[in-house]
Amino acid sequence: MLVLAIETSCDETSAAVLRAPGVPTAAPEVLSNVVLSQDEVHAPYGGVVPELASRQHIKSITPIVGEALDRAGIKLEAVDLYAVTQGPGLIGSLLVGLSFAKGLAYYHKKPLIGIDHLHGHLEAAFLEHPAIAYPVLGLLVSGGHTALYLMDGPLSYRLLGKTRDDAAGEALDKIAKFLGLGYPGGPVIEKLGRGGDPKAFRFAAPRTKDRSLDFSFSGLKTAALKVIRENGIAKDGPRLADFLASFEEVVARTLVDHVRAAADQVQPRSLVLCGGVARNSRLRTRFQRFAGESGLEAYVPPPKLCTDNAAMVGAVAVKRFARDPGMTTDLDLDAFAR
Ligand code: KG4
Ligand code: ZN
Secondary structure (H helix, E strand, C coil): CEEEEEECCCCEEEEEEEECCCCCCCCCEEEEEEEEECHHHHHHHCCCCHHHHHHHHHHHHHHHHHHHHHHHCCCHHHCCEEEEEEECCCHHHHHHHHHHHHHHHHHHCCCEEEEEHHHHHHHHHHHHCCCCCCCEEEEEECCCCEEEEEECCCCCCEEEEEECCCCHHHHHHHHHHHCCCCCCHHHHHHHHHCCCCCCCCCCCCCCCCCCCCCECCHHHHHHHHHHHHHHCCCCCCCCHHHHHHHHHHHHHHHHHHHHHHHHHHHCCCEEEEECHHHHCHHHHHHHHHHHHHHCCEEECCCHHHHCCCHHHHHHHHHHHHHHCCCCCCCCCCCCCCC
16 A cells, blocks of 8 residues: 655655555555755744745645655555645645645545644654554654653554743754854754863753643743853854853753653653654763663654654554545545644
């Protein structure tokens, strides 16, 4: 069975072709996973401009889907199932992928599944390791989301805690924007902070007052802006690398501290790290180290599967279809922002 998956929730236009495995315990084969980033479009604004994002998706969707089919070596007629990100995300962006997928499914008389983008991120780790032992504790960190999930079994995603204000990636992006370092901020901070002393500046690691598993990054961002002002941190200044390494360190430490607190509560067998910020080496290292200390298996997808991509959307679709092969095309399928 061949699945064509489409992802347009934010500022990446992506299409992927997956072949469902013969047995449910195996991973689907990713025949292609094409991602076109709009970073250059949004860079001058220091963040994603929704109207520009949807216009860009409209320009890119046809060639990107074509490229995904070409690389997989298949024709549209061979597709058995369509999968598309339904939300959360930017409505204008989501509607481009959703309408495109509906049109294809309707014309070719094939079923269409709407997929939750966040479930896609969590499933990315299973593409390389289909037999991760449940229960799985998942940390999802991206530009729009920071959340902890408990997965008791396949397709079960229980939210344990989420950010009450900024997402971790958003905090990185805002600090980079403030310093004029460019967009997206996470990769720039990682690059320019390399070699810096992560202990040079001290920030109190943010924790919500009720000690719940929720996150809060806006206080940390304010604290960082204060450090920038008081120490004259600047783009070409001498202490930039130390500042960036220290900021990255406190973000990584905060995230891993929450994983530790959640693991104490829910006693998982495995850990998964996902989302765009999961590309960060410091976070990956801290996460793996915590797993090692706690005797848990940790799974972190390769960088390409951490940022938004359609293969992760297809991965959820394959599991959903295996559970419910009787699905049909629902042309009323609507996008959701949150
Ligand atoms: O998952 P994603 O591609 O899109 C959303 O769903 O938000 O994540 C994008 C986020 C951005 O905030 C970006 O700065 C961050 O991931 N990011 C990183 C790195 N690469 C991307 N953050 C830290 N280190 C990186 N290497
Ligand atoms: Zn995402």
